[in-house]
Amino acid sequence: MYHRAGMGRHYPGVAYVFSGDVMTAQPKFRRILLKLSGEGLMGQQDYGLDERVVERLAKEVKAVHDAGVEMCMVIGGGNIFRGVTGATRGMDRATADHMGMLATVINALAVQDALERAGVQSRVLSAIPMSTVCEPYIRRRAIRHMEKGRVVIFAAGTGNPFFTTDTAAALRAAEMNCDALMKATQVDGVYSADPKLVPDATRYDRLTFTEVLVKGLNVMDASAIALARENNIPILVFSLHEEHSLGRVLAGEEDLYTIITRED
Numbered sequence: 001m002y003h004r005a006g007m008g009r010h011y012p013g014v015a016y017v018f019s020g021d022v023m024t025a026q027p028k029f030r031r032i033l034l035k036l037s038g039e040g041l042m043g044q045q046d047y048g049l050d051e052r053v054v055e056r057l058a059k060e061v062k063a064v065h066d067a068g069v070e071m072c073m074v075i076g077g078g079n080i081f082r083g084v085t086g087a088t089r090g091m092d093r094a095t096a097d098h099m100g101m102l103a104t105v106i107n108a109l110a111v112q113d114a115l116e117r118a119g120v121q122s123r124v125l126s127a128i129p130m131s132t133v134c135e136p137y138i139r140r141r142a143i144r145h146m147e148k149g150r151v152v153i154f155a156a157g158t159g160n161p162f163f164t165t166d167t168a169a170a171l172r173a174a175e176m177n178c179d180a181l182m183k184a185t186q187v188d189g190v191y192s193a194d195p196k197l198v199p200d201a202t203r204y205d206r207l208t209f210t211e212v213l214v215k216g217l218n219v220m221d222a223s224a225i226a227l228a229r230e231n232n233i234p235i236l237v238f239s240l241h242e243e244h245s246l247g248r249v250l251a252g253e254e255d256l257y258t259i260i261t262r263e264d
Contacts (some may be wrong), residue, residue: 003044005175027181031070031146035059035089035169038107041077048079050111060246065120065151069250072152072176073141074169075111083161092150097161101128104165108155109133122151127159127168132207138171147177155214166220170227172228181233182249183220190219191257207260219260228260236247 020033038058043050065071078080080103086096108124115122123145124134134155135141145152157168166183173181187195192202192215204217213222222230227233238249238257249257 004116027064027067027247028252029069029170029250031176031178032072032180032182032250033169033173033176033178034073034076034182034246035166036111036240037186038103038112040078040184040186041075041107042079046119047105052143054110054114057111057120057240058118058120059060060200060244061115061151061257063244064250065149065249067191067247070146070149072146072154072172072178073167074154074157074172075104075107076165077101077107079103080106081229082243092134094161097130097157097163100161102155105130105134106157106158108153112153120151121149122153124153124155127154127156133169138209142172143176152176164221164224166224167227168233170224170233173233174231178233180227181235182246183237185219185237185248186239186241188239188256190237190260192217194218204258205254207258208263209260210263212260219258223261224253232262 041049041053041057050161061071077100081099083093083097083100086099087093088222105124105126105128108126110182112122112124125137125142126134127137129136137154142152142154154168154172157163157165158171163167169181169183188203190204190212192204195201195203207217209225211217212219212225220235236243236257237250237258242256243257
């Protein structure tokens, strides 16, 4: 059992318990968007999906969902195909990006299957219509799904080439009126440089959107940061690999994340 009574700077007076995969908490955010990188689903593999990672993710999402948080998700496709990489090898950029969007649909279906097996109703909504396997993205339909307690997974990015899934995440977070954008990465926050390459890189506990842009911090692309700033959606960056990380961040365990907010 994991227990802590939190007195966090951003989440004062929160008490939470993890017993197995069950979370009891009073998270500050009522509705969130969780952004996952495709690479995060590979585990220790060089390519594709690690079923154990997907199943663990589904259990963590279930714990937060069962605590009353309305959730939607955007998942990258880098574990299968990256449009930018394809373009650098001579492929037409628009074609490469469309291939990357299809990779995100594969990941979304895999996560949906894991959530359903964990007992969480979910829906995949794709920006590129493919009615045989999932629903088309319609904003009001997506909101209604969340109001009914379903986890909504947005696939195929924005549906347009030249836009990343980070931008898609910021866009959908704004469209869904989310209280926060949770970005799960390979490290426990935002650093001045890649901590795997630069051991003495500085870790930030708190940043403004302007600081991220001015410092050129590689956390999300500039268009995603600008969208989040314009719509006043805080971004919480944390590690996908910490146990119960999503719930612990939502409950205010400050040393697990970096928060990015507006100047005011």
